[in-house]
Amino acid sequence: MHEWHRNDFIARRSLLRWLIGGYLACKPESLRFSVTPFGKPVVQWPHAARIAFSVSHTDGMTLLAFAWDCRIGVDVERRIDGLDVGGLGRGIFSLIEEEALDRMRPDAAATLLSIWTRKEALLKALGTGLSGEPNAYTTEDDLLLGAGHWCASHRGKTISGWTCLDLVFGPDVRAAVAVSIEDASVTFHRARRL
Template sequence: MARRSILRWLIGGYLSCKPESLRFSVTQFGRPVLQAPGAERLAFSVSHTDGMALLAFAWDCRVGVDVERRSDGLDIAGIGRGIFSAFEEETLDAARPDSAESLLSIWTRKEALLKALGTGLSGEPNAYTTEDDSLLGEGYWCASHNGTAISGWTCLDLVLGPQVRGALAVSLEDARVTLQLCPVSNWVNTWRDGSAALTRS
């Protein structure tokens, strides 16, 4: 409930309309889209994991985010089949036996990219490859489709806590990204007061 309320509240602010007036539909791939005049300019993406939600907004481009919390005891060898590309599977194999961090990295990157592209995991996820961006360095990654680089994008890893990893993909080159963190309790008070007060860290 908090995540949905926050999403409506923020979109209402961006579009200068009442949050309760917003209407959504769903694409064939399950992605929510806005039904409002001028809404096509505003791109948004939402992801959530235990105790945390991640929301991204951008104008006149495509954007995708994903957040995952590390969970011990997963059958890592069985995760990603049909989703990861051959290169991503090789990267995961090379990281074993301590491959949990690599799994989180690959998974969040892949999800963020596919959300931005609008297909999600319903398309051909294994046709896309994500990997570290050797030119831009730590914290940046890049993507390709069937071996052809996807250029003109900004792709970032997001470290959101000791056990939480996230990723962002936006179809703008050298995009300026601002990360704002706010506990849900702050949003509850904000919602009641009718004023915004995000804390940046």
């Protein structure tokens, strides 16, 4: 691991601890974490079943999300120029998602990132990550709610009661959040690296 990556990892984990400690009104160093069978970190102590969090990072950016009494997942990805998207997502994307990607070829990079971030956010919120059956879930634009909103289904059955949003962080970055609360209030706070 390069020193920059190691330092970035340490900074992310320290910020996460500091923020969760603030939310739970306890010292960050007193927090204890455990990992679910699918590898998702959760707060073990203090008794904090009420707080949910999700972390994602890409080159030069970290996205942290917190929620109370629900499940939450986020993902952020930076576009890589010249990336050959052919075959990416196979086995991960549902048939509907693969067809949406195929319709956008040859310039499908933006669509790939949108589908990928939505899928990752949903699967993180569900707690399975890519370890479950990711292609059993479909994410697509929510035509009723309009731009920036998306919805999800599992084996063709709509997953209701969720708030699913695309997040805008610039032309080369795609991000998404999935929250297991209908009409959740989502606020953003941006911090720049010093």
